[in-house]
Amino acid sequence: xxxxxxxxxxxxxxxxxxxxxxxxxxxxxxxxxxxxxKQPPSRQMILVIxxxxxxxxxxxxxxxxxxxxxxxxSFSLKISDSQLGDAAMYFCAACLRAAGNKLTFGGxxxxxxxx
Amino acid sequence: DAGVTQSPTHLIKTRGQQxxxxxxxxxxxxxxxxxxxxxxxxxxxxxxxxxxEERQRGNFPDRFSxxxxxxxxxxxxxxxxxxxxxxxxxxxxxxxxxxADTQYFGPGTRLTVx
Numbered sequence: 001x002x003x004x005x006x007x008x009x010x011x012x013x014x015x016x017x018x019x020x021x022x023x024x025x026x027x028x029x030x031x032x033x034x035x036x037x038k039q040p041p042s043r044q045m046i047l048v049i050x051x052x053x054x055x056x057x058x059x060x061x062x063x064x065x066x067x068x069x070x071x072x073x074s075f076s077l078k079i080s081d082s083q084l085g086d087a088a089m090y091f092c093a094a095c096l097r098a099a100g101n102k103l104t105f106g107g108x109x110x111x112x113x114x115x
Numbered sequence: 116d117a118g119v120t121q122s123p124t125h126l127i128k129t130r131g132q133q134x135x136x137x138x139x140x141x142x143x144x145x146x147x148x149x150x151x152x153x154x155x156x157x158x159x160x161x162x163x164x165x166x167x168e169e170r171q172r173g174n175f176p177d178r179f180s181x182x183x184x185x186x187x188x189x190x191x192x193x194x195x196x197x198x199x200x201x202x203x204x205x206x207x208x209x210x211x212x213x214x215a216d217t218q219y220f221g222p223g224t225r226l227t228v229x
Contacts, residue, residue: 004157035217043203045158045220091157100171101146101209103218105157 002027004094006106013082014114020067021077021109023092031097034068034075039108040088048090051075079111087113117142119208119221127227128196136191136224140208146170147189148218149181152203164189165211193226201228 003026013019025034036048051059051068058066063083067076079086092106120139128134140147146165150158160173164183183189187208193200203225207218 037220042222043225044222045205045207047217047219050217093157100163101148101211101216101218102160102163102171102173103148103150103158103207104160107157 002029002032002094002096002099002104004092004104004106006092006109008109009107010110010112012112012114013079015084016081018078018080019082019111021079021090021092021111023075023077023106025073025075025092025094027073027094027096029096029098033095033097034066035093035095035103036064036066036075036077037091037093037105038086038088039091045091049077082111082113084113084115087111119206119219121204121206121221121224123224124222125225125227127229129229130196130198132196132228133192133194134196134226136193136204136206136226137188138191138206138208138221139188140206141219144208144210144219145187146209146211146216147183147187148207148209149189149191150205150207151175152205152223154202158205161191196228198228201226 034051038046049061063080089108093103148163149161152158162172167183178194203223206221209216209218
């Protein structure tokens, strides 16, 4: 079994500033993938970034980057130069290759962006 | 390139009724997964379909069943609805051969059970 934990229910950031969202996971498997999804009020889950566990290099996608600490089972998301459109719920999720394509999600972190 | 579509957008049912939700996967995808998202929580995996068969199932009762059609579209059926079934139901599609491929989500169906 695997679990994903997001310990921050809500984070607030000033526009143009940087915010970091925390995520920890627990699995005994070695082959897995980690994801951050964004869910705005429109409800549609949008992929933000993906990290393969076998890759040591942290994934980046424009203003979004991750800090993947495999030994610590930590997978944080950094949003740089925050924009009003970044306001949403952010979910961390894990997928074990051995378990097929089933995603296990954390409870989410709400990001508020102040103008 | 058409993304994942779901219908209907909203649905209101009463306890004991049955409901069917529909999903069309992203073009080129062959695997459909269904998730239930209760208010204020992260999505929970219900089941996954590939080649018209249920391949994986989460911790949901048999009242939840599904189907996948030859064109890869899928249905989620819930029988004997309970108040606790009120949630956002999300469909996600992916490509099986890609292994742990990224799942792309539809806009969801909001089910309210009265």
